[in-house]
Amino acid sequence: xxxxxxxxxxxxxxxxxxxxxxxxxxxxxxxxxxxxxxxxxxxxxxxxxxxxxxxxxxxxxxxxxxxxxxxxxxxxxxxxxxxxxxxxxxxxxxxxxxxxxxxxxxxxxxxxxxxxxxxxxxxxxxxxxxxxxxxxxxxxxxxxxxxxxxxxxxxxxxxxxxxxxxxxxxxxxxxxxxxxxxxxxxxxxxxxxxxxxxxxxxxxxxxxxxxxxxxxxxxxxxxxxxxxxxxxxxxxxxxxxxxxxxxxxxxxxxxxxxxxxxxxxxxxxxxxxxxxxxxxxxxxxxxxxxxxxxxxxxxxxxxxxxxxxxxxxxxxxxxxxxxxxxxxxxxxxxxx
Amino acid sequence: xxxxxxxxxxxxxxxxxxxxxxxxxxxxxxxxxxxxxxxxxxxxxxxxxxxxxxxxxxxxxxxxxxxxxxxxxxxxxxxxxxxxxxxxxxxxxxxxxxxxxxxxxxxxxxxxxxxxxxxxxxxxxxxxxxxxxxxxxxxxxxxxxxxxxxxxxxxxxxxxxxxxxxxxxxxxxxxxxxxxxxxxxxxxxxxxxxxxxxxxxxxxxxxxxxxxxxxxxxxxxxxxxxxxxxxxxxxxxxxxxxxxxxxxxxxxxxxxxxxxxxxxxxxxxxxxxxxxxxxxxxxxxxxxxxxxxxxxxxxxxxxxxxxxxxxxxxxxxxxxxxxxxxxxxxxxxxxx
Numbered sequence: 087x088x089x090x091x092x093x094x095x096x097x098x099x100x101x102x103x104x105x106x107x108x109x110x111x112x113x114x115x116x117x118x119x120x121x122x123x124x125x126x127x128x129x130x131x132x133x134x135x136x137x138x139x140x141x142x143x144x145x146x147x148x149x150x151x152x153x154x155x156x157x158x159x160x161x162x163x164x165x166x167x168x169x170x171x172x173x174x175x176x177x178x179x180x181x182x183x184x185x186x187x188x189x190x191x192x193x194x195x196x197x198x199x200x201x202x203x204x205x206x207x208x209x210x211x212x213x214x215x216x217x218x219x220x221x222x223x224x225x226x227x228x229x230x231x232x233x234x235x236x237x238x239x240x241x242x243x244x245x246x247x248x249x250x251x252x253x254x255x256x257x258x259x260x261x262x263x264x265x266x267x268x269x270x271x272x273x274x275x276x277x278x279x280x281x282x283x284x285x286x287x288x289x290x291x292x293x294x295x296x297x298x299x300x301x302x303x304x305x306x307x308x309x310x311x312x313x314x315x316x317x318x319x320x321x322x323x324x325x326x327x328x329x330x331x332x333x334x335x336x337x338x339x340x341x342x343x344x345x346x347x348x349x350x351x352x353x354x355x356x357x358x359x360x361x362x363x364x365x366x367x368x369x370x371x372x373x374x375x376x377x378x379x380x381x382x383x384x385x386x387x388x389x390x391x392x393x394x395x396x397x398x399x400x401x402x403x404x405x406x407x408x409x410x411x412x413x414x415x416x417x418x419x420x421x422x
Numbered sequence: 423x424x425x426x427x428x429x430x431x432x433x434x435x436x437x438x439x440x441x442x443x444x445x446x447x448x449x450x451x452x453x454x455x456x457x458x459x460x461x462x463x464x465x466x467x468x469x470x471x472x473x474x475x476x477x478x479x480x481x482x483x484x485x486x487x488x489x490x491x492x493x494x495x496x497x498x499x500x501x502x503x504x505x506x507x508x509x510x511x512x513x514x515x516x517x518x519x520x521x522x523x524x525x526x527x528x529x530x531x532x533x534x535x536x537x538x539x540x541x542x543x544x545x546x547x548x549x550x551x552x553x554x555x556x557x558x559x560x561x562x563x564x565x566x567x568x569x570x571x572x573x574x575x576x577x578x579x580x581x582x583x584x585x586x587x588x589x590x591x592x593x594x595x596x597x598x599x600x601x602x603x604x605x606x607x608x609x610x611x612x613x614x615x616x617x618x619x620x621x622x623x624x625x626x627x628x629x630x631x632x633x634x635x636x637x638x639x640x641x642x643x644x645x646x647x648x649x650x651x652x653x654x655x656x657x658x659x660x661x662x663x664x665x666x667x668x669x670x671x672x673x674x675x676x677x678x679x680x681x682x683x684x685x686x687x688x689x690x691x692x693x694x695x696x697x698x699x700x701x702x703x704x705x706x707x708x709x710x711x712x713x714x715x716x717x718x719x720x721x722x723x724x725x726x727x728x729x730x731x732x733x734x735x736x737x738x739x740x741x742x743x744x745x746x747x748x749x750x751x752x753x754x755x756x757x758x
Binding site: 087088089092093095135136138139164165169171172173174175176179180182183186187188189190191192193194195201205208209211212213214215216231273274275276277278397398399400401402405407410412 | 423424425428429431471472474475500501505507508509510511512515516518519522523524525526527528529530531537541544545547548549550551552567609610611612613614733734735736737738741743746748
């Protein structure tokens, strides 16, 4: 493994995406990507006693299915890397206790899935692991409890608010095999432009996405057009426009039709999610369920996948703090 | 980098601990290790408006001092890795926004510091980074707000409860230079033995510590006596005894006088902390302030440093869930 520029890792032994699985909830299943997900939940409680246990069960099933696809037993993967939006990432860690694989708990808010890919790929490329299961999840109901108000209140949501997706994505990386490869990864810096509206995540995160994507292009000496597709996690419709504006101001040419946002793609406007989908599971499920499959089917060859997170907590919001953002990115390539 | 056994990484280019810094609060300063810490806070609020901002400021100062010691500017380190006990690790991420270095947010509860050392060392050994600042913090007041009750309530604490330390530790790892080296790291698995008493962290975490330490010894084909010292994070007096019992039952010989627990060392019995100190900052500050200095001074040559975390949240406790534990370990060696 080697370093390119200031923030990018080149995986000299690029790991293979040996398997990937996605699970989404009912509302997500009714969206434009519904048929792409590997499973749609009929019951958002998954038969569990609480929303948090439900989210953890969703992670467990998604991980188990990805491992099954790759012919690995639950304890047979060298490490599980991931996180979620619950306090202390309990959905992921409780799933990890059932899987019994070595665990690396991560937190990058909604960027956690891509943070996991960056680290998992690094550890495999470096020869430390032969396999790594990278995952992230979110659940609408656990997020409402975590960050906002009881569902029963029926609180009104402003136009710039996003909808936390009930979704989970798992990607199993391996040192050997056939499939898409992760060839580089870019670390993010925490960027804060003093946005304090907790209902405007797109604005809070766009600067961080700009920072990471422009660093990636500079570090790898590429232009945006060298990628068939550039994916962002959950900037939503508003945040995506802000990102394009930041690129324009910096003189970085990004063809608009090559920039797609997972959160802006997950729901139809008629589903009334306002600014779009969000949550750790958004980029995880959409990239595993939609993006990776399209690369595998030959529609794209090189994709720059990024995720972004708003590093706030209910406590920091209540204390009137602004919202720092962070973003990670990986290059996924199809070799022939 | 290569893998040993099931859970251990051997750092073929072992990084140097180029600098380390520790900050602790007033109560910690009055404990037996008081004179070992690099700084003792006169004001646990650090002049800030809230406990959370205070903890973040403590992290920022500790990180800045470690970087200064190594002659690096704040943005001059290749990555900051770390976390804390606050929801969504806001103490660390808010410090990261001021430092402007690439950031990898981690969460392993009170094991986070050692998780950061494992990953930071891996990324340096693999050639992806030249430097990594590994940190973790905790603050008594943020932890009480996070996990328990308002301070003003004066809630009684049971004998098996531990005291969250106001403390921070930062270790700056570099690919080159002189100093102690981290030669191997062991990943942990999430272990849950069905302890659900949120006031009994020692019992919740001891099985995970046993799992990781015994894996480390098996993976590296060593015995406990091959180490001059084996350090645990915050099992406390009770948890330490449980760990020794687990070793005895497994037939693993661990000389008791070589097993030291940071939480059990941090306070005097007269300070009435009950089972001992805990918190992410406990193992971070004690290992940076006390353990590393003693190795550097020649008292020890090879030390196995572990940290452990209880992966619960207030929500999981309120839902009656048991407490999963996790533990990571690194081998620190003094070369001559």
